[in-house]
Amino acid sequence: MSTSSPQNHQPLVTLRRDGHVAEIGLSHGPLNLVTRPMLRDLNTAISEVRGLADVRCVILHGGSGRAFCAGSDIREFAHLKADASEQKILFEDMVLRNLALIEAPTIAALDGPAMGGGLELALACDLRVIHENATLGLTESRLGGLAGNGAVRLARLVGPARANEMLFTGAIIGAQQALDWGIVNRISNGSALEAARELAAGIGLRGPLSNRFAKRLVNASLDRSLDDALSLSSRLQQDIFDSADLREGMSAFFAKRDPIFEGG
Template sequence: MARLVNVTHGACAEIELDNPPMNVVSRELTEQLRAALRAVGDDERTRAVVLHGAGTRAFCAGSDIAEFEELHDHVAERKLLLEKLVYRQLAKLRVPSVAAIEGYALGGGLELALCCDLRVAGDRAKLGLPELKLGVLPGSGGTQRLPRIVGPARAKEIILLGEPLDAAAALAIGLVNRVVPAGSALTAARELAQTIAERGPLAVQAAKALIDQAAERPLDDGLALELDASEAVFATQDAREGARAFLAKRPPVFGGS
C-alpha cells in the first residue's frame, strides 16, 4: 500500500497529503488520514496541527473522479460515511488546526480545509466547490460548513455557480484567514501553529471547543458553558504560571496542567 499521508509529530504536528500530482481524495487516502488524525490526537505533545498538501500544485484538488463509476448507488457506504467520519475527526481535534493552501483546494479538498480552525492561502490559490458541474453534491460537509463560515448567500454563490475563487476573493469573504505570497503558505501556517502552541494549552482547547459550540447554542447556554470552562481553567497550574510570568516579565512555560 502506497503511503499517501505523512505525519510529523511534535508540539506543532504536521499532516501532509501526498497523492501526486493533485493530492486527490481517494478511499485509501481517507483511511490513512483517519489513522494520522488519531495518532496526532492521541499524542500528548500535540498543541496544534498543520494540514498541507505535498508540492505546490494543489492542497487537494478534490475527490478521485475515477472512483465515481463504482460509487453509483453506493456512494454513502463506499465513500461519504467514511469521509464524514474522518472530516469530523479533523474538525473535532482537541487542538487547533491550520490548513496551508497552495494551488487548488477544490471539492473534497476545500471541504477538508473547512474542517480546520484557520486557513492560510498562497496568493495563487484557487478555492471552490465545483461538484454541481459533475451532477453531484459537495457531500462531505460543504453544504453545512461553508455557510457557517461565509454565510448562506456566499455559500449558495460558491456552490450553485461552482466557480473557483482566487485567494484575494476568499480572504474578502472570510473563507481564508491570511493570504501570503505563493509558496509561503506552509511557512505562514507553521508560524501560526507555533504561536498557538505557545499559549496555555488547556485554555486553547477550551476556547476552541466553546467557539465551535457558539453557533449551535443559545447565547445564555454558551455563556454558562464559558463560565464553567473559565472556572476550570483558572484552577490550573497554567493559570498561575501565566500570571506569574506576566508579573515577572518573562515568557510563560505552560505544562498543560
C-alpha cells in the same frame, strides 16, 4: 514519521512532529486526489494526532503536490449508486468530523488549488492560510454532484448568500476574494506552509488549555443555544482558574518573563 499503511501501497499521508506542532501532509500525487485509501491513511494520522496530548497546533498541507487537494477521484464514482453512503459518503464524513474534532487548533496551508473535497478538508480546519496564487472552490455542481459537508461548513463561515453563490455556480475564486469573504485567514506571497508554521509557532506559545477551551466555545456558539454556550463558558472558565497554566501565566507576568505552559 509516516502513518501506518497496508503493505501493498505507499503511505498517502505523512505525519511529522516539530515540538508542539504536528504536520499532516497529503502525499497522493500532484493533485492529492481524495480516494478511499487516502482517507484511510488520513484518518489514521488524525487518530495518532488526537492521541498526542502535548500537541498544541496541527497543520494540514498538500506536501509536494501541485494542488493542496483537487477533490475526489471521479473514477471512484463509476460503480457507486445505492451503496454510495456505505462506500464513500459516511466514511468521508467521519474523517472530516474527526479532523474537526482535533482538540488543538488546526491550520490548513493551501499552497495550491483546494477544490471540492479538498476545500472540504480545509473547511474542517480552524484556520486557513493560502498562497497568493492559489484558488479554491466547491465545484461539485459542475459535475451534477453535491458538496455535502462543505456546504454546511461554508455556510456557517460566510453566510448563506455567499455560500449559495459558490455552490450554485461552482465558482473558483482567488486568494483575495477568499480573504475578503472570510474563507481564509491569511494570504502569503511565499510558501503558505511556512506562513502556517509561523502562525502555529505563535499559537504554540500560548496557553494550550486556553486554546483548546476557546475552540470548544467557538464551536458551541454555532452548535448550541446561547444559554447552553454561556453555561459551558462558565464551566470552562472555572477549569481555567483551577489550572496550573493560569498560575504559571500570572507568575510569568509579574516576573516579567515568558510563561512555560504545561497544558494543565
